[in-house]
Amino acid sequence: MVREIEFTLNGYHQKVSVKPGEKLLDVLRDKLGITSAKYGCGKGECGACTVNLDGKTVRSCLMYAVEADGSVIETLEGFQRLGKKEIQEIYQKHNAFQCGFCAPGFILSTDELLSQNPDPDEEEIKEALAGNLCRCTGYKNIFSAVKEMVEIRKGRES
Amino acid sequence: MLNFDYRRPESLDEALSLRKEWGGKSSLLMGGTDLFLAIEEEVRRPELLIDLKKIRALSGLEEKDGAVHIGAAVTYSELIHSDLVHQKLPGIWESSRLVASVGIRNSATMVGNICNAVPSAESATPLMIRDAVIHITSASGSRSVPAVEFFTGPRRTVVKDDEIVTSISVPLMKGKFGESYVKLGRYRGEDIAQVATAVLVDENWNYRIAYGAVGPVPMGIPGAEAVLKGKKPAADLIEKAKSEVLNTVSPIGDIRASKEYRLHMCAVMFEKAIDAAVSRMETGAPAYGARLI
Numbered sequence A: 001m002v003r004e005i006e007f008t009l010n011g012y013h014q015k016v017s018v019k020p021g022e023k024l025l026d027v028l029r030d031k032l033g034i035t036s037a038k039y040g041c042g043k044g045e046c047g048a049c050t051v052n053l054d055g056k057t058v059r060s061c062l063m064y065a066v067e068a069d070g071s072v073i074e075t076l077e078g079f080q081r082l083g084k085k086e087i088q089e090i091y092q093k094h095n096a097f098q099c100g101f102c103a104p105g106f107i108l109s110t111d112e113l114l115s116q117n118p119d120p121d122e123e124e125i126k127e128a129l130a131g132n133l134c135r136c137t138g139y140k141n142i143f144s145a146v147k148e149m150v151e152i153r154k155g156r157e158s
Numbered sequence B: 001m002l003n004f005d006y007r008r009p010e011s012l013d014e015a016l017s018l019r020k021e022w023g024g025k026s027s028l029l030m031g032g033t034d035l036f037l038a039i040e041e042e043v044r045r046p047e048l049l050i051d052l053k054k055i056r057a058l059s060g061l062e063e064k065d066g067a068v069h070i071g072a073a074v075t076y077s078e079l080i081h082s083d084l085v086h087q088k089l090p091g092i093w094e095s096s097r098l099v100a101s102v103g104i105r106n107s108a109t110m111v112g113n114i115c116n117a118v119p120s121a122e123s124a125t126p127l128m129i130r131d132a133v134i135h136i137t138s139a140s141g142s143r144s145v146p147a148v149e150f151f152t153g154p155r156r157t158v159v160k161d162d163e164i165v166t167s168i169s170v171p172l173m174k175g176k177f178g179e180s181y182v183k184l185g186r187y188r189g190e191d192i193a194q195v196a197t198a199v200l201v202d203e204n205w206n207y208r209i210a211y212g213a214v215g216p217v218p219m220g221i222p223g224a225e226a227v228l229k230g231k232k233p234a235a236d237l238i239e240k241a242k243s244e245v246l247n248t249v250s251p252i253g254d255i256r257a258s259k260e261y262r263l264h265m266c267a268v269m270f271e272k273a274i275d276a277a278v279s280r281m282e283t284g285a286p287a288y289g290a291r292l293i
């Protein structure tokens, strides 16, 4: 029951053979060299496996790779490649990570939030990141990084 | 890894004929946020997964003929970002925002939620109090089932092995009304409800009240509705209605909360939910989505 699926991954066209039961996360990590998406809980609860699928963050641990056939996937590797490093740099400046396991998920969720809502308040930031768990930082620095990101982008627009 | 085949039909007809052919050996896949883990844990062992996400006919979200129609493929994120839902179905909007977190809501659908049919299913009670109707189709015909009759047991619904839920219709309210949805969870973001209370009140003081997570199926509380009917709630009425609630619900104790705590919270949340719904009808505040607990 092996089949070929195709999608756009970080701007590149990809073809890969999968069985219907293979998880998207495993295929990205083991077959396509995408290591930014992590296996945290495997149950949709921690957000470590977050990838952007057709413009929205999803849990790659809760999807079969076949479901992604024909879609556009972006991961942190793509942010690097396309020079979308701004959020990463602000996070770094605020010392918002310790072990960094949660970082790719947080960065993708922050990117999604800011693309939908350029001026989120603290509640909205917390709501948008509520599905990403961090066992190290206590979140404070993460929120302050996002707030500065908002201010920087606002300043640029005015 | 389990061995199953996967199909992603583009039309409803194609999905229905697969469903007819494969019946109970098939599982319908929408966002997969429930089904995926059920398969991983081998609670479900389908031979064929029928992925319905890409069927255009299931993706509609519109107002027509006095009701809002929510297609089976509509995700919680789409519901939350819809002005139509915010304005016309504020209780459903409020409850949708409390489902999991953004990364789940981007995939999870309301129809998947009610078809999964756990007693805590977020959308069950807000749909019941609005007299929503569930539309179900098979290769041999269609039927419509009121939300109150949809749930038959824990993880059980009226949907048969050859059927597909295509949409939900929620009738529009006439005149002024207020709604509220109060969810008790341990923390925000990911937790399913330990108790959920949904209330609707209209300008003639008709009430609809439903509870989730405190019995085998989500349940209406007709006794409490009758006590309050035609009246603006006063303290003595609230007390009487509250005892109707406590006589109707039958919570269990589990890993999330004890039976006693759930019963206590059923009473606390009843007052909060009635208060918020009435106040929203009369003054428009607190805004929908504000924290009620």
Ligand SMILES: Cc1cc2nc3c(=O)[nH]c(=O)nc-3n(C[C@H](O)[C@H](O)[C@H](O)COP(=O)(O)OP(=O)(O)OC[C@H]3O[C@@H](n4cnc5c(N)ncnc54)[C@H](O)[C@@H]3O)c2cc1C
Binding pocket: A043, A044, A045, B027, B028, B029, B030, B031, B032, B033, B034, B035, B036, B052, B072, B098, B099, B100, B101, B104, B107, B108, B109, B110, B111, B112, B113, B114, B115, B116, B120, B121, B122, B123, B159, B163, B164, B165, B166, B190, B191, B192, B193
């Ligand atoms: C981390 C996490 C947090 C969660 N938090 C919450 C929460 O706070 N509140 C809550 O209520 N739920 C929660 N859930 C459960 C789940 O996300 C929701 O129930 C969701 O709405 C399911 O929708 P889905 O589209 O993903 O359904 P799927 O998993 O695709 O399907 C669910 C069930 O419905 C059936 N089905 C799907 N579509 C149809 C159809 N058209 N016709 C007939 N049957 C169909 C499937 O076969 C399956 O049995 C959570 C899940 C996770 C993983």
Ligand code: FES
Binding pocket: A038, A039, A040, A041, A042, A043, A044, A045, A046, A047, A048, A049, A050, A059, A060, A061, A062
């Ligand atoms: S690994 Fe996917 S959410 Fe935790």
Ligand code: FES
Binding pocket: A096, A097, A098, A099, A100, A101, A102, A103, A133, A134, A135, A136, A137
């Ligand atoms: S930095 Fe370690 S989990 Fe977030």
